[in-house]
Amino acid sequence: MPNDTDPSLPDLAPDEHFCFDCNPQVPCFNRCCAELTLPLTPYDVLRLRRHLSLDSKTFLTSYTTMQTMPETGFTLCTLTMNKEPGEPCPFVSPVGCMVYEDRPSACRSYPLGRGTRLGAQGVIERFFLIKEDHCHGFDEGPERTPISWFEDQGLSPYNASNDRYMRLMSLVSAGKKPLDERMQSMARLALYYGDEFRQMITKMRIFKRLSLSQERQERILRDDMDGDAACLDFAYDWMELIIFGACDTLTRA
């Protein structure tokens, strides 16, 4: 299938084979962990900040750059590279990635890219191979497919959450009216500052205005990784409800 966006990034079918391996013995080890424009999705941020035992504000201030995307008004968050020769990632070390268990989606999927868009039946995905000259991972290694690689790299929860962000942005984009400033701030808080959003939920008694099971409420308010993921999932519903006035998975009381 031809790649309709960039001919230098060939498309791969979900079950198409490619050979790849990355380990500390490759001559290019760590070469790809520098000088990156590395986007961080809300789910990436919650995993990283938990890994580092930091609150959202400290993590975002210390490690990221945040901008507003003019077409939608949503936040584009990127990991800030260290300002030293070679601009290494702040989490790279001589023995590899220091946040490996919770590394961002883009690091997990490399050397595969996953493009998504919203279709009539839901998310449509396509895979493409990123072959860069410095990467020796293609020299040898086991046969893989996009499906096996994504499974191997633990991408399921990342993709599920990231697809929700894509859906929200696509719906706003389709309306051709970016979020106003108040909604921009709310979206940034709810999606990127999960711990502060959780405090707001309690303070503003948001659950009182919604039809939400007791079990889901308790999960959202739990201060652990699972609670953070539940809170982010709720944040997507909440944003959809307050932007569009309706959400399939969340209703007003």
Ligand code: SF4
């Ligand atoms: S987060 Fe880890 S895998 Fe990703 S660029 Fe940084 S060091 Fe490399």
Ligand code: SF4
């Ligand atoms: S450049 Fe490729 S093979 Fe080398 S460390 Fe990075 S991903 Fe692995």
